[in-house]
Amino acid sequence: MHTPSWTVGDTTVHRVDETPLPPATGPWLLPGATPDLVTREKWLRPDFADDDGVLRLGSHTFALTTGGLRVLVDTGIGDGKTRANPAWHDLRTGYLERLTAAGFHPDTVDLVILTHLHTDHVGWNTRCTDDGWVPTFPRARYVVSRAERDFWAAYPMDEPRRQMFRDSVHPVEDAGLLDLVDVPPEGADLAPGLRLLPTPGHTPGHVAVRVGGPGADALVTGDCVHHPVQLAHPALGSCVDIDPALAESTRRSLLASLAGTGTLVLGTHFPPPTAGRVVGHQDAYRLTPVPGRFVR
Template sequence: MSGWFDLGDVAVVPIVETPRLLIDPAEFFPGHPGVPTGWAAEAPWSEPGQLVFTMQAFLVVTPHERILVDACVGDGKPRARPEFDRLDSGWWQRFSATGLSAGDVSTVVFSHLHVDHVGWATRWSDGHWRPAFPKARHVLTAPEYDYWRSPAGAAAMTRTGDYLADSIEPVAEAGLLDLTPPDAELGPHVRLCPAPGHTPGNTAVLVTGSRARLLLTGDILHHPLQLMDPDTSTRYCVDPELSARTRRRTLDWLADTGTAMIPAHFAAPSAGRVDRHGSGFTFAPAVDLHRREAWPPR
C-alpha cells in the first residue's frame, strides 16, 4: 500500500492497478503543445515526451459502510488497447491486503462508464463473468447508462471492446445495478456531485469525514497539465466544452473552500489542494491528510 487519507472518522484508501501508464500527449490532448517546459523533471507527472497516468480505485471506509469508487480496467479481459488487454495486475491481491473481503463492500460507485473505471465489477468464475462484489449495490446515473447503451455509445466502444458486456451487464442481470440521480446521497459521509461533459452522466464523489472533506473528481481532470490550462479537454470527452466548464467550476469551488481532491489518474501524491494562479491553478499535496502506513493501520 502507498498510504491512505485520513478524514477523521473516514478513510480513503487508493488501490492502484497500474501506477505509471505512459501516454503520448497528442493522444489525449490533440492540438495541445504537450508536456510543459521543465516538466520532464517532475517524475510523478511526466517523463520526456510522455504523460504519466495512474489507474486506481478508491476504497472509502466509514463507520457504517465500505464503498468502492470506480473499478479500474480489470484482469483477464479482452481489450483493444494493448496496455489493457488481458491484464494480470495484482489489483485483487492489493484489495485483499486492506483486510476486507468482497462481501464487505456495501456499495460500488461508477463515476462514469469508461473502460478503465468498470473492470473489477466482475470476475471470471465457472465460465462466466460474475459480480465481484455480490452484496454491493452498484451505483451510476441513468443518463450515463442510457448513453452507453445507445448507438452513439456503442460506436464509441469500438476503440476499446464491449466492456459493458463483461463488466456492467452481468451486474445488471444480477439485480445489483442502481440508477441514481447525479446528486444522490449514498449515506451520511458520501454523495455524488454532477459533473457532465466528459460523459453525459459523469459524476464526482464528495467524501466528508469528521475533520476534512475530499472530492474524488474521477475524470473531471486526467492530468495536472489541465490545472495550468483548465480549458483543455481530452479527445475522449463527449462534450469538450461542457467538460471544460465543469472542470473550471469544480476547481473554483475547490479553491474557494480549501477542499482537497484526488483525481482518478494523478500519479502519487495524488491528493492535494488547488489555488488560483493566473488563468489556471496550482496543486499542493495534502500532506496533512496523508498517512504513509498501510491500511488498515496497525
C-alpha cells in the first residue's frame, strides 16, 4: 500500500485514505460552488475539479508522530455504520489496513484529535465487535474542544445524529477516553509541535491543528475549509455550517494569516494532492499544490 506523506520540520505527516466522495457531494456540501463558478477558476483543474465544474472531494485522516506521541487527526466515516447519507452507509473501506501499513497500528496510537463532532470525522473512533461498538484506539487519549462537546450536549439532535453519537462518541466517553480541552483564542498546545487553533463557525467548537513550529509548519484544516475553491471564494459556505457568518469570518481570517507564509495546508476533504500553500490570487487566494512523497 502506498501512503503519501509530507515532511514538516522533524515531523512526517501521512495521509491515510478512507474513500473518495461521490460527485454529488460537491453540489450538496457547497451549493454556491456552481459549475460556472468552478470552471472560471482554471487553477482548480485537473486536481481539484473536473472539466465540467464538478468538485472532487475525499475522506481521509492524517497520522503523524510529534513530541513523542503517535497522533491521528480525525477518524473519518467508519465502516459498517448505519448512516442516512448513502455515501457513508455501511462502508467497507480497508482504512485500518492502510493506517497500519503507514506504521500506525491502532494499538500504538497515543492521541486522537477530533476537529469537531460531525459524522464524517468521528467514524473510526470505534469499531464493531461481539461486544458492540468499542474504541478503535484503546490506548489513545481522544481530544475534542470543550465548546464542541458542550454544544452538542444541548443540541436537539435528529435520529441520525443521535445514532452517530451512540456508535461513535458515547463508547469512547463510556471508556473514559474522551478528554475535553479548553481552546482559548490564541490556541492550546497539546504537545511540542502540536497546537489546536479555534476555528469556529462550521461548528461552535471546531478546531484546526497546527503541526511543527516557526520556519516549518503545517495546518490541518478540518472543515473550516472544505475545498480549495473556497480560497478563491471565501464567502462560499457549507450547507451544514452551524453559523455561516462566523464560518466565513473564520475562513477569511485564517486564509489571510496563511497567505504567503509557506505553511503547508492539509485539507481534510481536499482530493489528491491534498496539500498546498496559500498564495494571493486576484482579489483572494489560490492553492499551490504540494504533492506528497509516496513510500511503501
